Amino acid sequence: MSLPRIAVDAMGGDEGVRVMVEGAAIARRRHEQFKFLLVGDQTRIEAALQAHPNLRASSEIRHTEDVITGEDRPSQALRRAKTTSMGQAIAAVKSGDAGAAISAGNTGALMAISKLTLRTMPGIDRPALAALIPTLGDNDVVMLDLGANTECDTRNLVQFAIMGAAYARVMTGREAPRLRLLNIGTEEIKGTDLLRDAAQILKEAADDLSIEFDGFTEADKLCRGDVDVVVTDGFSGNIALKAVEGTARFVGDLLRRSFSSSLRSKVGFLISKPATELLKHHLDPNNHNGGVFLGLNGIVVKSHGSASAAGVAHAVAVAARLLEENVTVRITADLARVGEKSLGMRRQQEARA
Template identity: 75%
Template structure:
């Protein structure tokens, strides 16, 4: 049985059509149920399909788009041109039902703005959140959100992010009872902002109903240790933490390369330790964890790294197919219902303020 068609913004990313189509073809080779809608410059896409004949015969349809959103374009500018661009048309294919999900390696801010305006947020969700999968020291990865969609969040947002992140972790990491923590400046209950403490109180009370284990607060140095399945924070803090993790990984890789090239003895040491360094390289390669997800929209939109190679694109498309198969949004809606409705998520501080007015 085929899965719902996945719309691919084939013009996005650093390498554009060639890599996006090659990655889509690789994803289909892995899972023959995948069907695609390739959105972009039709003549270029037809040429690319000649190099990947497995996408012919109804596997991939081509939808011509006249324009492309550049990486430097402001979200407000992108919104005005969305209807004629490959990114905007891919998202609108989800809105009108001709595709079940969209994948793009293009401008993140533009993608968020267009997707939010076109698809709107799910009932019970105030703001969408950007979630990604990060490697850990343990066999399973960690889901982290929000990574930049919302610079400021209140306790209600953090609770909603936790519900969505737990649903996501159940699918991508096969964790039936995900361990959820809120990112904070310390693990003690008195640490952090009032919004963090309020969100922690709600999650502690509701965790059992939501089939999650709320383990309180965590600090940034524990994100990749494998001690949790979901880490939740606001978009400003999450984006800073993510860039710090990525920068540290690159620093370690560059330091190792410089050390191994420093002398003949070091080069011999590199040859001896090469299996271990290759394993490290594989573990830290972002292509192996490619595909950030905008959670909370009325439709699935996945953001691929702009620098992703064909393997990275294939992983992003494969992740999208799995989320469609596992009915992610329906599962989020069911968990929100178990939480007890919108009143449960209202900040006690804000309720008191409303009563005083």
């Protein structure tokens, strides 16, 4: 299958050109139909491509030396969007020169430029950052919002649920994703009015949205694998995500310390090495890399700034999967399907006030 090419901000991330180009090369070796638009300093990109002739044959370079740094504020990034590698990668999606854009650069800047350049889809007030979190189940869990919107109302949460469910269908293959709202308890009386209103709307619209909605979940159950989509505001979501990532690092460091504490522990490590390697693979963030800005008129994928080349390749695969499955079309269809059940939430809030 022929796919639109993927624009890569080659200058973003902690290590920049080398890792971004190598990641694209890994993705290209795995999927020969992938084509790329590499945006950044042409001299540095061409030097990195010398080790990857297969990628060079399937790529075009768009030169720019201007780079958005991690210290740049979103307002500063917006003023330089037309001249920077990040801005030009996103502009390529708007113009149709690329089907999706990937960057490992400044998250706030990426969101600001993406929203200004691509605009939100009809029926979506705000885009949300979604990512996959590893679980004990057969599938990862889709979680959103993870930091794009620190304050959300009921309407936003319902829209996030619609977008998250569409994304989960693509990534998990489950036609009716199991969806819950993140809360401080599972009882119906827990949480804010906004959460309870969103829960009521989703409960009434579950059949129209083709979701299995079962109310609330708590943060300690995120990784159990009994839910496919967890919806929350960006403030709570970002805290929860970092807590999960920190716990994963803690477990890994604790195991390394334990296995090196004595000769008996080292022998135990050798015996249990297959199991620890499996754990390491499961917890490695590079194997889950690739957050997605859902709700835009185009696909933008955010790679971790510290991602390895393998992690960048995973983010490329996420972008390609979303292109193949036309996720934006799916979201539009779901918004239309729910109709007044989602649009009527404002009237409910006004009546309560």
